[in-house]
């Protein structure tokens with residue numbers, strides 16, 4: 044079995060174990076394989092193992108991959124959603140969700156585009172909440188989550204408010220015990236439920252913290268490096284169509300013909316990545 048297939052099956056087992064030991068139905072947790080910067084062949088390995096939910100961060104990369112890969116894949120857009128790119132993302136027929144709605148205005152922009160497209164079902168959206176309060180992280184402030192959720196439910200008829208999403212801080216995901224960012228997201232979910240009477244999913248948990256996230260109620264874990272291996276490049280990467288050029292030193296860029304010896308901890312939204320020894 045290939046490494047990717049073995050990793051994926053390993054993670055599936057860990058998801059089921061985490062859910063079961065938390066007294067939850069394993070079927071209530073969706074595993075999204077985050078394939079940003081990874082080549083089509085890697086995604087096909089996971090697809091061959093039955094994986095259908097994939098997450099991508101970069102618009103052009105998602106558009107290219109969606110055009111080349113089977114149409115029963117369910118794509119999650121999990122990157123920063125710029126208004127001028129909404130149309131391209133929304134036009135992908137097998138787009139499952141945009142997980143990174145960061146305000147009512149963005150929701151309106153998505154609504155406008157989706158309304159033109161004659162999708163059979165409303166498009167799932169998650170409101171991204173900036174639980175850690177870091178400037179480098181996107182999302183609405185926790186205090187605004189009810190307003191934005193209400194706006195989507197009441198004003199965006201072609202969107203379905205599927206849930207809330209967060210990334211959280213690196214430090215909080217590597218601390219012992221609970222994770223305050225995940226806790227805050229569950230509190231936001233409770234407030235939205237109280238205000239609007241809707242059941243919402245929680246998209247939280249990545250390679251390093253998904254088991255705790257499941258314990259804390261996550262229904263959608265986004266797993267990248269623990270399936271596909273470390274990403275050798277920084278956040279603005281494209282699909283690898285030609286070998287990378289080593290640009291400036293210290294940027295976390297590793298020439299494609301060398302073995303990656305470090306893991307780049309992706310900082311979102313262009314913040315400096317943390318580079319760690321693997």
Ligand SMILES: *Cc1c(COP(=O)(O)O)cnc(C)c1O
Nearest residue numbers: 077121249250265266267268269
């Ligand atoms: C890259 C990314 C992930 C996956 O991160 P890993 O640590 O590789 O599992 C999950 N969510 C978002 C929003 C990401 O950008």
